[in-house]
Amino acid sequence: MTLNGKKSPGLIADWETLQRIFIRPEDEACRQTLVKYMEQILFGLHDFLNSNVGVTEPISLKELTREFRDTLISPNPEKKLESVISDIIDQIAPRAVNVASPYFVGHMTSAIPFFMVHLKAIVAALNQNVIKLETSKVLSVLEKQVLAKIHRLIFNKSEGFYQTHVQSVDTSLGAFTTGGTTANITAMWLARNRFFDAISKEQGVEEHGMVAAMQARGLERAVILVSKRGHFSLKKAGGLLGIGNSNVLPMDVDSGHRVDVKKLETTIRELKAHGRTGIIALVGIAGTTETGTVDPLDDLADLCQEHDIHFHVDAAWGGPVLLSERYAHRLKGIERADSVTMDGHKQFYMPMTCGMVYFRDPKAMDLVAYHSNYVNRQGSVDLGIKSLEGSREANALILDSSLKIMGSRGYALMIDHGIETAKLFAAEIERRDGFQIITQPELNILTYRVVPPSLAARLKTADLGSREAINDVLDQLNTHVQRTQREAGNSFVSRTRLNLGPLDKKGVVVLRSVIMNPMTTIKILNEILDEQEGIAADFKQAGDVSI
């Protein structure tokens, strides 16, 4: 350990102080202090967040990093808890991103109900580890119940089915994960094992690896099929699992950014005709990250059934739409999936981070079971047996409580608000001269771009070469608009690159808006468009472009 000169006189680490921070506070004065700290957290932070509707202070990254360069750990305490909390409120919070602002409509991170902070504090205070019953007890039991509730929301099996499995020691309806990424990885992991084990358990891929498994099946190649709009975690899964990320094949989409089922079918037939290529899984997306589009899940289920392919639905974003009586039908077909990914910290409005993965077949997770001597013994109910992750906090308690506090109808109000506000926003974008809608909101995500009227007119008549040149200028303009708006710190939309149609290979820069904060109104969205118009007008270059 390195000594340095940061000692704060008066602050020393001693045994008595240490023990005190582990003892529950006994006297009233001490309790008062702790409550005062928590008040600071609840209201000091909230006051900041309220008085700063802007999403972030305009401070450059370079400037920001200047104060975060010291890499020595101080031997003695540097600060008391009180100063640490004050510093976070005064120094850290103003330089964080106000994701709770209704003007923050650029990413899938948003405001959460304030009671989520209470629930997270409870989870931390109990500090259970649901990897095993011995460190979680009732929380493991509760987790199984919550998993069954969401499984039922997705797959809607019979009451008898759930009575059999809800608390079964032998079966699993799903698992809590860190997030959508590890949920997708878990699903692909299981699909890979299922694919290879179906032929040769002796040369099972989990035990003997990809080379042995491929040889046993006489294969040269194994692939995963997913729309090119799929989340990048699926590509990562391919790399991680030894399949190779180039074997996660990006499937073409139609003009509505849904996977093109006809082309997909052709691809499957071609791959099968080749004979030495195996299809591990086909992934449908219920709410793509960039456009919020839902793939035609029923058609995909048909294809998977016909060709005996594992059908995974990545509903990390769209899953909770099932709670809305009005819009649940948009996910029709999800009940035929073999596995489904959902995110807690997205449209279940939980704090960072919580994901989930569900399996239609309660025995499916046996394919990824691991045991050890000291925990997760064979036949135990330890939830860590079938889980990519090891130690896990009891996030199920947060979801369970939230479902009780809001009911599915409470959630539905928020889902419906997002979808309907996004529709109004799209209409406003279409109404305005200086904008072009790129993708209509099927759920609550839409994309558009700034197109000054002069360029819009030229685009209509331009030949291919000129169109590309104009689009290059528009790319610069939209990148500038997004950056300038973000740096000004009043509001935030994100940007990505999308193909304008199946024939456009290069794609254009688009602005992306995600409407999930119930405080985000059409009035606020209009202000955001106004600001973008202003920035675009100042961007002389765009107006002067000569092609």
Next chain:
Amino acid sequence: MTLNGKKSPGLIADWETLQRIFIRPEDEACRQTLVKYMEQILFGLHDFLNSNVGVTEPISLKELTREFRDTLISPNPEKKLESVISDIIDQIAPRAVNVASPYFVGHMTSAIPFFMVHLKAIVAALNQNVIKLETSKVLSVLEKQVLAKIHRLIFNKSEGFYQTHVQSVDTSLGAFTTGGTTANITAMWLARNRFFDAISKEQGVEEHGMVAAMQARGLERAVILVSKRGHFSLKKAGGLLGIGNSNVLPMDVDSGHRVDVKKLETTIRELKAHGRTGIIALVGIAGTTETGTVDPLDDLADLCQEHDIHFHVDAAWGGPVLLSERYAHRLKGIERADSVTMDGHKQFYMPMTCGMVYFRDPKAMDLVAYHSNYVNRQGSVDLGIKSLEGSREANALILDSSLKIMGSRGYALMIDHGIETAKLFAAEIERRDGFQIITQPELNILTYRVVPPSLAARLKTADLGSREAINDVLDQLNTHVQRTQREAGNSFVSRTRLNLGPLDKKGVVVLRSVIMNPMTTIKILNEILDEQEGIAADFKQAGDVSI
């Protein structure tokens, strides 16, 4: 969505209520209520934990699950926040496991300083997502600083090195993960890619998969070497990564449960002689899960250097011992590792869950980089580029604050207390007649078993067959003691199965004790032994055993 009969009259989901839970509380009455709830959490839970030193109520799993079988989500709200919190305090907490009890010495989950609850609440209130700068800003910058602090604690490079890398956009000193499991998986993932890329980048394993990569290197088999005491996440990593978990080869240990370097060296030479087997990584353990043993890291580093093998150290448990001036030397050699796993929620005393993985080479993580169009663009500082996980909460803020509040010396006091109390405990076990120490505490973990004096005497003179029969009886006895004590709910030690020596292939059941709670004293440990003696005495069968 399914309707059911659970409607609570008066509780309905309406838009006004919903908006209110997103608005920061404005009036004083509302604030008071929120503070009252937080008081309930801070003290209601704590009072329970204080008045129930027992680790858990004696309630059977079957009984426990009875109330958790309803799998329908209620359409309307079932409860108000207030009732949810009360229910958790009255119904859930008493059936959870009191991991904070000083009598809970069975697992690596323990008491945490109470300020951790405050810090976790802050993280939830800010709700940043450090996957990308646009949803975390200063928290990403802070994370890079904390990573550099711990990197420096491990690798102790020059000030110039850290000034170059602490805030570098291009390099990464490590990553926060969910826990030790995903940290180990990340390290093995990177080691796999490094191994294959060294020969043929064109057939890189990440892009083209295990089959292509093995062919390109002309290999039949790729293995990972780790002591048989290694954590089961390493085996899981082998399965997940397409290497095959049977290719994670369990290496023999010496009588001190450290990996046998001589045998390991022989194995490496044999594998190399075979010519068609590649060694992806060698893993040393700094604090095995079962016995707390530290492998001879310097010897392992020598071996890895000689044979050009990736050297990973799993210091999930032992890592923070580096903070102790008195005991840091026990991890000598860790600074020569290529990668190191650490856990935040273990001996950094953070709440569930937080892990970390560190790499000596700041460019190493390029081998696991993933980009996408809307986040994690090439050249950005988005932390999600090089990370197994996707969305992540800002756990770095908790570790950073805790290091400031306690200083390394504060942590050292706890580390030293654990190791020294474990020594006292071992001495007491040796002093008592009815017990046998199995593994001495190198750090703060030890194992032992109950051996009634009559059987101890017989064991000494028995031949191999009789010894096995006696050990079978002792296995039953120790399983009974551990279960009975756990179910009585006053204290908790865990159990596992260990080989008594290199020649004992079958192993025996042992009791395992982890001393990390600073409130755990030798007096408490004596009470635990007393209780075990009592249970053993009642277990007539053991006394009557006739062989």
